[in-house]
Amino acid sequence: MADRPPSPAAPPEPPAPAVILIEPQLAMNIGTTARAMLNCGLADLRLVRPKPKWPNEMAKRASSGAEAVLEAASLFDSAEAAIADLNRVFATSGRHRKMVKRIFTPREAAQTLRAEAAAGIRAGILFGPERTGLENDEMALADAAIHVPLNPHFASLNLAQAVLLIGYEWFQAGVDAKPLRLEHGDSPLASKDDLVNFFTHLERELDECGFLRLPDKRPGMVRNIRNIFQRADLTRQEVRTLHGIVTELVTKRKIRQ
Amino acid sequence: MADRPPSPAAPPEPPAPAVILIEPQLAMNIGTTARAMLNCGLADLRLVRPKPKWPNEMAKRASSGAEAVLEAASLFDSAEAAIADLNRVFATSGRHRKMVKRIFTPREAAQTLRAEAAAGIRAGILFGPERTGLENDEMALADAAIHVPLNPHFASLNLAQAVLLIGYEWFQAGVDAKPLRLEHGDSPLASKDDLVNFFTHLERELDECGFLRLPDKRPGMVRNIRNIFQRADLTRQEVRTLHGIVTELVTKRKIRQ
Numbered sequence: 409m410a411d412r413p414p415s416p417a418a419p420p421e422p423p424a425p426a427v428i429l430i431e432p433q434l435a436m437n438i439g440t441t442a443r444a445m446l447n448c449g450l451a452d453l454r455l456v457r458p459k460p461k462w463p464n465e466m467a468k469r470a471s472s473g474a475e476a477v478l479e480a481a482s483l484f485d486s487a488e489a490a491i492a493d494l495n496r497v498f499a500t501s502g503r504h505r506k507m508v509k510r511i512f513t514p515r516e517a518a519q520t521l522r523a524e525a526a527a528g529i530r531a532g533i534l535f536g537p538e539r540t541g542l543e544n545d546e547m548a549l550a551d552a553a554i555h556v557p558l559n560p561h562f563a564s565l566n567l568a569q570a571v572l573l574i575g576y577e578w579f580q581a582g583v584d585a586k587p588l589r590l591e592h593g594d595s596p597l598a599s600k601d602d603l604v605n606f607f608t609h610l611e612r613e614l615d616e617c618g619f620l621r622l623p624d625k626r627p628g629m630v631r632n633i634r635n636i637f638q639r640a641d642l643t644r645q646e647v648r649t650l651h652g653i654v655t656e657l658v659t660k661r662k663i664r665q
Numbered sequence: 666m667a668d669r670p671p672s673p674a675a676p677p678e679p680p681a682p683a684v685i686l687i688e689p690q691l692a693m694n695i696g697t698t699a700r701a702m703l704n705c706g707l708a709d710l711r712l713v714r715p716k717p718k719w720p721n722e723m724a725k726r727a728s729s730g731a732e733a734v735l736e737a738a739s740l741f742d743s744a745e746a747a748i749a750d751l752n753r754v755f756a757t758s759g760r761h762r763k764m765v766k767r768i769f770t771p772r773e774a775a776q777t778l779r780a781e782a783a784a785g786i787r788a789g790i791l792f793g794p795e796r797t798g799l800e801n802d803e804m805a806l807a808d809a810a811i812h813v814p815l816n817p818h819f820a821s822l823n824l825a826q827a828v829l830l831i832g833y834e835w836f837q838a839g840v841d842a843k844p845l846r847l848e849h850g851d852s853p854l855a856s857k858d859d860l861v862n863f864f865t866h867l868e869r870e871l872d873e874c875g876f877l878r879l880p881d882k883r884p885g886m887v888r889n890i891r892n893i894f895q896r897a898d899l900t901r902q903e904v905r906t907l908h909g910i911v912t913e914l915v916t917k918r919k920i921r922q
Contacts, residue, residue: 436726446819474819514880517836561729562703565710569701569829576815576830580772583814610910619913632906640897641767645878649889657914 420524424578425498426452426532427571430546434459434536438468441535442477447584448575453481454490454532487534487546495511496524496531499550500570501544510552517554518577535573538567548605595645602647607634609651611657679782682755683709683789683833685747687803692793695843696727698792699734705832706839710738711747711789742801744791744803749858755789756799756807757827766892767809774811775834779791786854790831795823795824805888806857808895852902859904864891866908870915 427445432438432455437592443455460467462483468475478664484490489496498517499509521531534550536542547553556565558574610629611620620626637650684702689695707874719740725732731761741747748754756766769777778788791807793799800816804810809911813822813830822830868877868887877883899907 415816440823443823446821447815449816472821472823513837556833558704558833559706564729565704566697566700566729569704569826572826572829573833576813577831579815580770615912616912617913617916619910629906632903633910634896636899636903640893642893645891646893649886650893653876654892654914655747655872656874657870657911659874 414522422522423530424448424450424490424525425521426454426494426530426570428454428456429458429534430456430487430534430542431459431537431565432535432567433459435464435466436470437470437538437567438464439467439474439478440482440566441571442467442471442474444568445575446471446474446477447572449479449576450571450578452532453477453640454484454486456479456487456490458483466569487549488537491532491534491549492531494528494532497534497550498531499534499547499553500536500574501541501553501555509547509550511555512552512579514554514556514647515581516572517552517574518581521578522581535567535570535618549608554624560649595643598644600649602644603637603642606637606647606650610654613654618656667668670915671694671742677804677885681709682713682778682784683751684832685711685744685791686715687713687744687799688794689792689824690716692721692723693727694795695721696724696731696735696825696855697823698736698828699724699827702735702832703728703731704829706721707832707834707835708734708737709789710734711741712738713744713747713907715740737880737893744806745857745861746790747801748789748806749856749861750787750852751789751857753778754791754807755788756791756804756810757793757831758798758804758810758812765860766804766807767896768812769809771811771813771831771834772838775833775838776810778818778835779838787797788819792824792827799802801888805895806861819822830915836858847875852900855899855901859901860899863894863904863907867911870911874915 427441427450429441430436430443438455438458445451445453455462462481462619463478467478471478482490498512498521505537517533524531533554535544554574556570557564558565585614609628610633614620614633620629640646642650675903682697684707686695688697689698695715695717702708702710712719719738720735724735728735733922740746754777774790781788790811791799791803794804813827813832815821815822864887867890871877871890877886894907897903
């Protein structure tokens with residue numbers, strides 16, 4: 409991620425899709441939408457006939473630091489005008505409609521958006537007013553619809569949350585699939601040699617204190633104990649800590665003997 | 666989706682993870698969290714020392730219809746108590762910490778959660794207070810951390826949005842979840858309660874033998890030691906073995922004293 413631009417409002421490459429809010433009713437929702445957009449590297453906010461006066465202080469406060477997105481937002485009188493420069497438009501809808509329209513999940517849409525953006529295709533996503541959603545005429549402006557798979561008995565999303573989920577998938581589609589990370593702090597993973605040295609130390613002490621006193625059980629017990637520590641992906645520093653624990657737990661005993 | 670239960674608050678099968686809010690500060694955020702949970706089929710909300718009085722009218726209004734989740738929420742005095750019955754705990758963190766802990770994306774975590782839930786493993790996800798996030802001691806209670814890949818220059822998420830993204834991935838992972846084969850031997854995974862009991866035992870002995878004698882280093886050392894064992898996915902039998910090891914290593918010392 410080091411090669412991303414330093415400014416939080418700078419659009420990522422390739423150009424991210426525009427977020428087009430049709431008649432948003434609440435200033436707070438415009439602000440939280442801006443925050444969600446910037447979380448996901450989206451910067452092109454377009455407002456069609458917003459109900460709150462614009463610019464708006466409450467929207468600014470609700471954006472929690474994403475003012476740059478609000479300041480750069482553009483205003484339009486119609487959905488047609490807001491999408492005029494775009495090549496590809498998705499509509500979001502929570503409702504099922506009698507409309508012949510391809511329906512994408514956010515994940516599928518994100519893959520399409522990424523692939524098309526890389527080919528120079530400019531895209532936007534339409535979001536309807538908070539209570540009513542998009543009109544059928546606005547749906548008809550879109551190439552396809554995005555439907556978010558959620559609990560079918562409680563699928564209604566806040567506007568900013570709908571923007572967040574779609575933006576999140578856009579962002580994830582641009583992140584190379586990374587394998588599981590282990591945060592090492594300052595210490596590298598222990599070598600197997602480090603580990604075997606610790607096992608030897610621990611088992612010597614366990615022999616001496618009598619924990620492994622039953623000869624026929626000893627091999628199984630040793631394997632079980634080794635498995636515990638094998639699974640922990642120990643760092644070198646942690647192996648040193650474990651050596652210290654064993655040593656200190658038995659030290660006073662030895663001194664007294 | 667037609668075979669899902671009719672009640673919106675009914676948990677899906679397999680059991681969904683618990684959402685555990687540590688010291689949530691704002692009633693509104695608890696309400697919007699409940700809404701996000703129900704959107705994603707999550708129903709088990711646990712509140713640890715919430716700042717708002719409880720139950721709370723504002724939380725109810727902010728839930729936009731997810732009152733059932735709020736009404737079923739359980740209250741706890743400590744994070745340890747809130748996770749006592751769980752086998753697997755993820756911590757969410759926006760910050761990078763010097764802590765040896767596996768880090769999952771929400772998508773990776775969701776796959777693990779689905780697979781383990783199918784195998785009967787009960788899970789929960791810890792979320793910290795709005796401004797400060799989880800304390801290191803609370804992070805140390807978790808098996809692994811979840812970090813949401815977002816715009817690195819503007820990654821701060823509202824509490825409910827963090828819950829939404831993780832819940833969303835949980836829900837999506839339900840479409841094609843594959844059960845994970847976990848080889849437990851004859852013993853089930855330890856509960857967090859089992860684990861905390863072992864920590865208490867080990868730390869008492871480490872205090873007594875002087876391993877934790879430097880007061881300013883003690884908290885960090887305790888966290889590091891806990892993290893080692895958190896990562897090992899211990900079974901109940903293995904926790905018994907570890908109790909036995911600690912007891913026997915110190916026994917002769919005590920007899921001689």
